[in-house]
Structures are given as C-alpha cells and as structure tokens.
Amino acid sequence: MGKQTPIQYKDAGVNIDAQNEALARAKSAIRASFTPGVVGDVGSFGGLFDLAAMGSQGHLLVASADGVGTKLEVAKMAGIHHTVGRDLVQHCINDILVQGARPLFFMDYVGTGRLNPEVVSDLIRGCAEGCADHGLALLGGETAEMPGLYADGDFDLVGFIVGSVPREQLLDGSRVRPGQRLLGLASDGLHTNGYSLARKVVFERLGFGVHDKPAALGGETTVAEALLAPHRCYLEPLMPLLQKGQIAAMAHITGGGLLDNLPRVLGEHDAWIDRSSWPVPPLFQWLCEGAAIEVSEAYRVFNMGIGMVLLVDPAQEASIEAELLAAGERVYRLGEVRSGTGVVRWLE
Amino acid sequence: MGKQTPIQYKDAGVNIDAQNEALARAKSAIRASFTPGVVGDVGSFGGLFDLAAMGSQGHLLVASADGVGTKLEVAKMAGIHHTVGRDLVQHCINDILVQGARPLFFMDYVGTGRLNPEVVSDLIRGCAEGCADHGLALLGGETAEMPGLYADGDFDLVGFIVGSVPREQLLDGSRVRPGQRLLGLASDGLHTNGYSLARKVVFERLGFGVHDKPAALGGETTVAEALLAPHRCYLEPLMPLLQKGQIAAMAHITGGGLLDNLPRVLGEHDAWIDRSSWPVPPLFQWLCEGAAIEVSEAYRVFNMGIGMVLLVDPAQEASIEAELLAAGERVYRLGEVRSGTGVVRWLE
Structure with a gap:
C-alpha cells in the first residue's frame, strides 16, 4: 500500500484554507454586528451571550x-x-417579531459543494450587515464544504x-377578538417565498434571463432586481406599537401566503379580507398571468403585496395607520376579524 | 395566456402536503423531547422557551x-x-459542553430536493430522540423543499x-496552566468528521459497498455500521465534574482533529501528547492505509480514537479517571500541558 499516492483532505474536495479565508474576509462585518450581549470574539467553540x-x-x-x-x-x-444573507436575517426577525419578540442574536449555516471564499464571505457579510442594521449580533455560524x-x-x-419578549408582551393569539381590524403592510416583492414557481414561470415558461427588463415590470427593472428585492423587515416600525401593547396579533406572510399564515393566529375567528383594499404589484400580476394560475392558488403561494398583517383595536386603527405611514410603511386597511372557524374569507 | 395549462405549486416541485405529513409523523417524538422550559406546542411561529x-x-x-x-x-x-439526527444533536451538545454549558434546546433544518416524508420524518425523529435522551427540547425547525x-x-x-452556563462555571481557556494533565475520552468511530476523505478511500479506492464486512474491521462489522456509529455524547459523564469545577478546559475533537481543536483552548501553552497512550481503533488504521496518508495529515482529519480531551489538575487526575471509568467511558492519560506557543506536540 505504501507506494500508492497519498490522498490528502484537499483531494477529497475539502479545502480548509478556503474556509478560513472566507471567515477572515467576513470577520470585520461580523464584529460590526456585535452588541453588548456578546461575550468574547469571533471563532470560539460556541457563541456566548449575556441576556x-x-x-x-x-x-x-x-427561537x-x-x-x-x-x-x-x-x-x-x-x-x-450579499443580498440573500440580509433576506435571511430580515425574514427571521419578522418570524419572531410576530410573537412580540425583539431579536438578540443570529447564527448562519452555509452548506456548499465547493467552497468559493468570495461567495461564502459575501453570504456571511450579507447576514452580518443585516444583523448590524437591526441591532442583533451575528453570534456564530458554520460553513460546511460537502463535495457530492x-x-x-x-x-x-x-x-x-x-x-426575547417580556412575558406580558407575548403575542400568542389569545388577544384576538371579533371586530378587530386587519392592517396590511406592503411587501417588497416576493420576500423569500414562491421562488420555485416564480423561477419556473420566468425562466422556463416565459424564457427571460436575469438581466432582461420585462415590459410587464415597466421596462426599467431587471428580472434580477425584481426577484432579489430584499425581504422587508418590519422590526423598527412595529416595536414601538408592540411596547405600547397596541397590537393584538400579527402574521408574517411567508410560504402559504395570507391563506395559510393568518389562520395560525386566528383561533376561532375568521379574517375577512377585501382584496381590492391594496394594489397587487405588477410583479405578482405578471407571475400569475405567466403561470396561468388560479387566483386561489396565487394567494397561497405568493404574498401578493402584503408582507405583514396586524390585528388591532378598531378605535386605534387610524392612529396606528398614521404612525406606520409616518414611519415609511405602505399600510392598507384589509378588513376585519369576525367569529368563525379560523380561516381567511374574501369580502366580495 | 388564458388557454395555457395552469402551473400549480406542486408542478414547480414543492409539495406542501408531503411537508405536513413529515411533520405529523415526527410530532410525537418532538413532544416527547419537551422539557418544562418549553412554552406552547409544536407548530407556532417561533419556539418559546422559559429559562x-x-x-x-x-x-x-x-449557542x-x-x-x-x-x-x-x-x-x-x-x-x-434516523441515526444522523442523533449524531447532529450529540455533536452540538459536545460543542457547547466544552464551554461548560448544559444544553437547553435544539432546532433542526432539513433542506431537500424532493421531500420524501419518510426520510424527513426519520431525520427529525432522530433529532427528537437524541434531544429527549439528553434532556433538551427540540424546540422547532424548518423543512425546505428546494428542487434544483x-x-x-x-x-x-x-x-x-x-x-446555558452559570458565569462562574464558564470554561474559556483562562484556567489552563502548565502541569495540567490531558485526559482523552474514546470516540465511537469517526463521529461526524472526515467523511469526505473516508468515503473516497472506502468506496472509491478500496471499492467496498455499505453492506460489505471488511476483514480489516474484523469481518463482522459492515461498512455502514462502522461509518454510521453515532457521535458519542459526553454530557452525562462530564456534567458532574463541571459542576464540581474539576475541569480546567476541554476540547471537542471534530474537524481538524487533535491538532486543530486543542489549540483553541491552549492559549500560550502547548499540549504534549504521547500517541502510544491510547489504541488507534482498527477503523482509523484501515482508512489511513487505504488512503496512504501521512500520519500528520490523519491527526488533522480524523479524531483517531479520541473524541474529547479534558485538562485537569494533576492531583485530581486519578480520581477523575476513576469517576469517568465508572461512568462507562474509556479514558486515556494522553500527556500534559507545558508552557509554549499554543500548539500540540508529540511526546516521542
């Protein structure tokens, strides 16, 4: 056996140097995300956090x-x-925000076949910058090179x-009541859901490339710009309302759309929604036409222009709307909560 | 456009029913992992935990x-x-144990091209059972079907x-001193590192299949059994020693082996290790011969039979060794800590 060519780890497709290089490139962005909660520096075994x-x-x-x-x-x-890292952070922030939580820290995992240090450091930097912008720490992560x-x-x-959330500010659906209003906050494109269908429509059925500027999107925007628009983060405009206890429940409109996400907080109530209350952006119209899909299917796959739904007291609807508009959100009065069975119904 | 065949989400390769089925199959195993820290049930937006x-x-x-x-x-x-889920949990437990931490909760992510409910539920059940066995909760997770x-x-x-770890029990390398002894705990096979090289050797160079029983492994053990042996978890035998403050530092021997992992806690000290102090298991000998790899390379890729290294006071070495032996561990006196530059040196 001694005469065989030795196999090195690199020959098996795992390049530890490339891994170290990717981390080194991202280190300053990671450190820039550190908050007073972080104990220690980049690269220890587990990330330490002081609540x-x-x-x-x-x-x-x-979590x-x-x-x-x-x-x-x-x-x-x-x-x-670099944008998908930010997407991921902002998606995750929204996911816990709907329970009233403020984000504390984030960890990333990158799995790859062959580690390209530039790509991996861009991914991690995107996460780190998303964290820094919203006040949470990128506390650690893992990069795995898995050829095959x-x-x-x-x-x-x-x-x-x-x-974390103070126990008394936890939103768990128990404060939902008939008569509450549904306020919708506009999304910025697809966010992070419905891409398997969207890619099939845009690249396969319609035959566009990422650099094309479809007339349906106004002729100025490339497919890449439209499809890579970052997942909007609702932390900053909503945290003051949460702290004042003015939000009874919230739903982050992700995979499954309005139809599957709102019921997760409705309990024994229905959400009655007027679909003419907000403009479905051209991107969604284009995708639906391209896919020739049923409208009912579209509202289950795409967010259709609404990224977050708030349930609020009718007496506070106008003031909350005004506060959110002032914070730069596009806000729509979608409809209201009625007694029911926990489903979304369309007001016709 | 109206005459085109509509594309459904399923046509784009995403099957939400299969996802729900996988979760339903794993639900009872997930609930069985719940500890008093878990607030609420499976399936809310984010997992809630009460410290x-x-x-x-x-x-x-x-984290x-x-x-x-x-x-x-x-x-x-x-x-x-089902075993790789347990591998992952036990690997993660060891990773934070080296800082003195007791595990509280775990979350899993399964990414897949086409969701096979049986495979995915086996993966999640493996995680849930690993969690339940070691007293931590499987608090949530995500399954993503990503065709392409x-x-x-x-x-x-x-x-x-x-x-979590009480601040005064945190292990951060600051308690490492010259003269401390190195105790090694035996691993159970490769744990979760070095598989790209091991697969290349076993399946490509040596031409074995998973069901073969190589003579080099005694002729009774299949390749699958040898390579899928679960990552050993050291939580239960080590937690009592940690609580007594008898461990100065610890290193979990993962990717990079003894040579790269011990330096992470050594600071300005060297770890002098006598490689004849423990038996390198036949699996590692077989892999090294098959790969014709340099010994120096092998100790950087594989754990070579040692899964965890403890740094302890020489006066307590014998009692700690006895306690760990009584707990069912295989313990080896690997060597000692001396002043140095933060590297591993072989005692010849």
Whole structure:
C-alpha cells in the first residue's frame, strides 16, 4: 500500500484554507454586528451571550430557524450573493417579531459543494450587515464544504435566530377578538417565498434571463432586481406599537401566503379580507398571468403585496395607520376579524 | 395566456402536503423531547422557551450551529436516516459542553430536493430522540423543499443548539496552566468528521459497498455500521465534574482533529501528547492505509480514537479517571500541558 499516492483532505474536495479565508474576509462585518450581549470574539467553540446586558433577563426566549429557499438560485444566476444573507436575517426577525419578540442574536449555516471564499464571505457579510442594521449580533455560524452532496457552485444558506419578549408582551393569539381590524403592510416583492414557481414561470415558461427588463415590470427593472428585492423587515416600525401593547396579533406572510399564515393566529375567528383594499404589484400580476394560475392558488403561494398583517383595536386603527405611514410603511386597511372557524374569507 | 395549462405549486416541485405529513409523523417524538422550559406546542411561529423554568435564569447563553457533513451520504447509501439526527444533536451538545454549558434546546433544518416524508420524518425523529435522551427540547425547525438546489434524494441536515452556563462555571481557556494533565475520552468511530476523505478511500479506492464486512474491521462489522456509529455524547459523564469545577478546559475533537481543536483552548501553552497512550481503533488504521496518508495529515482529519480531551489538575487526575471509568467511558492519560506557543506536540 505504501507506494500508492497519498490522498490528502484537499483531494477529497475539502479545502480548509478556503474556509478560513472566507471567515477572515467576513470577520470585520461580523464584529460590526456585535452588541453588548456578546461575550468574547469571533471563532470560539460556541457563541456566548449575556441576556442581562441586553435588558432581557427574565424574558421568554423565542427561537426560529429558516432558509431563503430557491431565491438562492436567482442569486446564483445573477452572481449577487450579499443580498440573500440580509433576506435571511430580515425574514427571521419578522418570524419572531410576530410573537412580540425583539431579536438578540443570529447564527448562519452555509452548506456548499465547493467552497468559493468570495461567495461564502459575501453570504456571511450579507447576514452580518443585516444583523448590524437591526441591532442583533451575528453570534456564530458554520460553513460546511460537502463535495457530492451539493453540486459545484450550489449552496444552501440557513439562519437561526433567538430573541426575547417580556412575558406580558407575548403575542400568542389569545388577544384576538371579533371586530378587530386587519392592517396590511406592503411587501417588497416576493420576500423569500414562491421562488420555485416564480423561477419556473420566468425562466422556463416565459424564457427571460436575469438581466432582461420585462415590459410587464415597466421596462426599467431587471428580472434580477425584481426577484432579489430584499425581504422587508418590519422590526423598527412595529416595536414601538408592540411596547405600547397596541397590537393584538400579527402574521408574517411567508410560504402559504395570507391563506395559510393568518389562520395560525386566528383561533376561532375568521379574517375577512377585501382584496381590492391594496394594489397587487405588477410583479405578482405578471407571475400569475405567466403561470396561468388560479387566483386561489396565487394567494397561497405568493404574498401578493402584503408582507405583514396586524390585528388591532378598531378605535386605534387610524392612529396606528398614521404612525406606520409616518414611519415609511405602505399600510392598507384589509378588513376585519369576525367569529368563525379560523380561516381567511374574501369580502366580495 | 388564458388557454395555457395552469402551473400549480406542486408542478414547480414543492409539495406542501408531503411537508405536513413529515411533520405529523415526527410530532410525537418532538413532544416527547419537551422539557418544562418549553412554552406552547409544536407548530407556532417561533419556539418559546422559559429559562427560569430550567433554573437557567441569570446564566450566560451558549449557542452553536453545525451540520453532519457527508456522513449524510453514507446514511443515504445505507438507507438509514434516523441515526444522523442523533449524531447532529450529540455533536452540538459536545460543542457547547466544552464551554461548560448544559444544553437547553435544539432546532433542526432539513433542506431537500424532493421531500420524501419518510426520510424527513426519520431525520427529525432522530433529532427528537437524541434531544429527549439528553434532556433538551427540540424546540422547532424548518423543512425546505428546494428542487434544483438539491438533487433528487439529496438532503442536508443542520442543527442549532442553545445551552446555558452559570458565569462562574464558564470554561474559556483562562484556567489552563502548565502541569495540567490531558485526559482523552474514546470516540465511537469517526463521529461526524472526515467523511469526505473516508468515503473516497472506502468506496472509491478500496471499492467496498455499505453492506460489505471488511476483514480489516474484523469481518463482522459492515461498512455502514462502522461509518454510521453515532457521535458519542459526553454530557452525562462530564456534567458532574463541571459542576464540581474539576475541569480546567476541554476540547471537542471534530474537524481538524487533535491538532486543530486543542489549540483553541491552549492559549500560550502547548499540549504534549504521547500517541502510544491510547489504541488507534482498527477503523482509523484501515482508512489511513487505504488512503496512504501521512500520519500528520490523519491527526488533522480524523479524531483517531479520541473524541474529547479534558485538562485537569494533576492531583485530581486519578480520581477523575476513576469517576469517568465508572461512568462507562474509556479514558486515556494522553500527556500534559507545558508552557509554549499554543500548539500540540508529540511526546516521542
């Protein structure tokens, strides 16, 4: 056996140097996200976090895990890798915000077939910048090079977030009442859901490339710009309302759309929604026409222009609307809550 | 456009029913992992956790993210999917244990090309059972079906863990002193590292299949059994020693082996290790011969039979060794700590 050519780890497709280079490139962005809650520096075994330093002692923790879905494929096609990290962070923030939680820290995972230090550092930097902008720490993460499992150039990006909420501010659906109003906040494009269908429509059925500027989108916007618009984060406009106790419940409109996400907080109530209360953006109209899909299907796959729904007291609807408009949100009065069975119904 | 065949979400390769079925199958295993810290049930937006209910109020949080690497490929080849979930949990527990932390909760992520409910529920059940066995809660997770990104039948599995440690029990390397002894705890096989190289050697160079029983492994053990042996968890034997303050530092021997992992806690000290102090198991000898790899390379890729290294006071070495032996561990006196530059040196 001694005469055989030795196999090195690199020969098996795992390049530890490339991994170190990717981390080194992202390090300053990671450090820039550090908050007073972070104990220690980048690169220890586990990330250390001090809740007391963030005023979160005694709060409940809220944790969530998510990915970006095949928005990653669009990023890959366009060669733009820093926005999907931000997408992931902002998606995760919204996911725990609906329970009233403030985000504390985030961890990322990048799985890849062959580690390209530039791509991986862009992905991690995107996460770090998203964290820094919203006041949470990128506390740690993992990059795994797995030849064979992912094809060359393919990668997955996964995020894990931990936040906290004072027990009395927890939103768990128990404050939903008939008569409450539904306020919708506009999304910025597809956010991170419906990309498998959207890609099939745009690239396969309609035959567009990422650099094309479809007339249906006004002729100025490229497919890449339209499909890679970052997932809007609702933390800053909503946190003051949460702290004042003015939101009874919230639903983040992700996979499953309005039809599947609102019922998660409705309990024994129905959400009656007037679909003419907001303008469905051209992107969604274009995708629906291109796919020739049923409207009922579209509202289950895409957010259709609404990224977050708030349930609020009718007496406070106008003031909340005004506060959110002043904060730069596009706000729509979607409809109201009635007794029911926990489903979304369309007001015709 | 109206005459075109409508595209449904399923046509784009995303099957929400299969996702729901996978979760339903795993639900009872998930609930069985719930501890008094868990607030609410499976399936809310974010997992809720009450630190006070676990006696962790005021403690530092310790968080880590990891994957199983291409051990997943072996699991796929063998059609055995429940052990890699346990691998991941036990790996993550060890990762935060080295800082003195007790695990509180875990979240999983499964990314896949086409969702096979049986495979996905096996993966999640493996995680849930690993959690239940070690007293932490599987608090939530995410399953993503991403046609195009993963090939049919391919999947990745990622875990996030959060634990806690009383500030005064935190292990951060600051208690390392010259003269401390190095105790090694035996691993159970490769754990979750070095699989890209191991697969290349076993399946490509040596031409074995997963069901073969190589003479080098005694002729009774299949390749699948040898390569899928679960990552050993050191939580239960080590927690009593940690609580007594008898461990000065610890290193979990993962990717990078003894040579890269011990330096992470050494600071300005060297770890002098006598490689004749423990028996390198036949699996590692077989892999090294098959790969014709340099010994120096092997100790950087594989754990070589040592899964965890403890730094302890020489006066307590014998009693700690006895306690660990009584707990069922295989313990080896590897060597000692001396002043130095933060590297591992071999005692010849």
